[in-house]
Amino acid sequence: MTQPFDNNKNNAETTATGTVLIVEDSRAMRSLLSAYLDDVHHLNTVETGSFAEAERELKQDATRFFTAVLDLHLPDAPHGEVVDLLRRYHIPVIVLTGSLDMKQREMMLSKQVVDYFIKHNRNEIEQVAQTLNRLWHNRQVKVLVVDDSPSFRSYLQSLLNSYRYQTLAACNGREALELLAQYPDISLIITDVNMPEMNGLELIETIRQEHRREDLAIIGMSDASRPGLPALLLKTGANDFIAKPFQAEEFFCRVSQNTNMIDYVRQLREAATRDFLTGISNRRHALELAESLHANALRGHFKIALGMIDVDHFKRVNDNFGHLAGDEALKIIAAMLQKTLRASDIVGRYGGEEFICVVVLKRNDDAKLVFERIRATIAGLHFQTAGMAVPLAVSVGFTTELEGSLLQMIARADSAVYQAKDAGRNRVIRH
Numbered sequence: 001m002t003q004p005f006d007n008n009k010n011n012a013e014t015t016a017t018g019t020v021l022i023v024e025d026s027r028a029m030r031s032l033l034s035a036y037l038d039d040v041h042h043l044n045t046v047e048t049g050s051f052a053e054a055e056r057e058l059k060q061d062a063t064r065f066f067t068a069v070l071d072l073h074l075p076d077a078p079h080g081e082v083v084d085l086l087r088r089y090h091i092p093v094i095v096l097t098g099s100l101d102m103k104q105r106e107m108m109l110s111k112q113v114v115d116y117f118i119k120h121n122r123n124e125i126e127q128v129a130q131t132l133n134r135l136w137h138n139r140q141v142k143v144l145v146v147d148d149s150p151s152f153r154s155y156l157q158s159l160l161n162s163y164r165y166q167t168l169a170a171c172n173g174r175e176a177l178e179l180l181a182q183y184p185d186i187s188l189i190i191t192d193v194n195m196p197e198m199n200g201l202e203l204i205e206t207i208r209q210e211h212r213r214e215d216l217a218i219i220g221m222s223d224a225s226r227p228g229l230p231a232l233l234l235k236t237g238a239n240d241f242i243a244k245p246f247q248a249e250e251f252f253c254r255v256s257q258n259t260n261m262i263d264y265v266r267q268l269r270e271a272a273t274r275d276f277l278t279g280i281s282n283r284r285h286a287l288e289l290a291e292s293l294h295a296n297a298l299r300g301h302f303k304i305a306l307g308m309i310d311v312d313h314f315k316r317v318n319d320n321f322g323h324l325a326g327d328e329a330l331k332i333i334a335a336m337l338q339k340t341l342r343a344s345d346i347v348g349r350y351g352g353e354e355f356i357c358v359v360v361l362k363r364n365d366d367a368k369l370v371f372e373r374i375r376a377t378i379a380g381l382h383f384q385t386a387g388m389a390v391p392l393a394v395s396v397g398f399t400t401e402l403e404g405s406l407l408q409m410i411a412r413a414d415s416a417v418y419q420a421k422d423a424g425r426n427r428v429i430r431h
């Protein structure tokens with residue numbers, strides 16, 4: 001396989017914290033920038049006022065810096081020399097400067113500066129902060145580059161690395177598919193069209209049989225001299241197209257638009273499956289997962305037990321200690337259920353103060369003991385509120401009878417919960 005992950009020593013994955021080096025000769029601007037970035041999640045700053053000071057900090061330990069924000073015009077380096085200094089240490093550079101002519105702009109772009117902003121007011125500082133946040137986030141984003149030219153592959157990788165993306169590379173479609181199988185969380189594939197073994201169009205067609213445009217973005221890349229190609233790539237399933245040769249600025253606009261779209265869809269999906277209070281699966285998602293376990297159990301692949309867990313006298317917790325305290329109690333119980341059960345089991349918030357658990361039973365598992373352990377653990381929990389330790393308890397109904405639908409199984413477990421409540425609560429009843 002061609003060039004796996006980039007393991008550049010200065011890759012942000014190896015830096016322990018997100019420290020930003022600021023090089024700015026105006027003390028007021030430096031402090032304003034630093035104070036603002038401190039508010040940005042994860043980002044500490046080291047302030048320097050000249051080329052010499054920046055050089056000293058880098059010599060001391062350059063690996064702590066994941067990005068630098070630079071002024072181009074420093075008293076001891078008036079022509080942007082500080083950009084070269086940072087690039088020697090492979091640290092991504094954002095320029096925040098008082099003025100910029102066309103020549104300087106070209107110079108910066110040729111040196112792979114991440115972005116540049118002209119100082120006008122606080123608005124630019126906000127934009128710098130947003131760019132830093134994006135770079136910090138990019139460390140988690142995998143981009144696969146597919147091209148048969150080794151030099152072009154490494155050029156693309158170095159461009160992407162300057163934006164802190166994680167990169168992988170393949171020299172044809174077949175290798176790309178192997179890498180995709182190995183790393184299913186790849187967000188974006190940038191592929192050339194003309195390649196041996198499997199070309200870019202065949203690759204896109206194959207990928208689209210399994211991955212939709214909103215799950216995995218693809219940018220097709222080819223010669224600007226083939227006018228019909230962009231449409232063909234888009235029709236085959238590419239999200240976007242870029243013509244070679246291209247400007248780094250355009251390349252990054254397209255890359256970030258596509259990776260942002262994938263992130264956004266992933267966040268929406270995540271939000272749609274999670275219960276907003278407890279963070280465990282919501283009812284709809286838990287039922288979806290449970291349907292599949294139930295179907296497999298009916299086919300005889302394994303045995304399952306389905307339990308409904310209802311918090312006892314929960315109204316009293318709310319009435320005595322307030323709704324927020326009640327919320328805390330629900331979070332504690334959800335976390336405990338999640339921790340107690342195996343990854344192959346399902347835990348979800350069914351509604352209000354009721355949880356659903358579907359447990360895959362291994363050969364020696366006793367369903368009654370599994371739910372008894374849950375009940376006993378919760379009965380041993382006290383949550384602290386208003387200076388008091390409030391005891392918690394749950395009633396559990398469960399069943400291992402698979403017959404009929406999943407909803408019928410839930411109804412059986414539910415009726416066992418009612419029996420447990422009637423029998424005095426804080427107990428486990430089997431249907």
Ligand SMILES: Nc1nc2c(ncn2[C@@H]2O[C@H](COP(=O)(O)OP(=O)(O)OP(=O)(O)O)[C@@H](O)[C@H]2O)c(=O)[nH]1
Nearest residue numbers: 311312313314315316318323324326327352353421
């Ligand atoms: N704090 C909080 N309370 C909730 C939430 N969802 C439901 N509840 C409360 O849970 C309580 C459930 O009360 P009941 O159905 O009377 O049951 P209970 O008090 O637990 O009594 P038993 O089930 O009979 O032991 C109600 O007061 C609901 O307002 C929530 O998300 N947060």
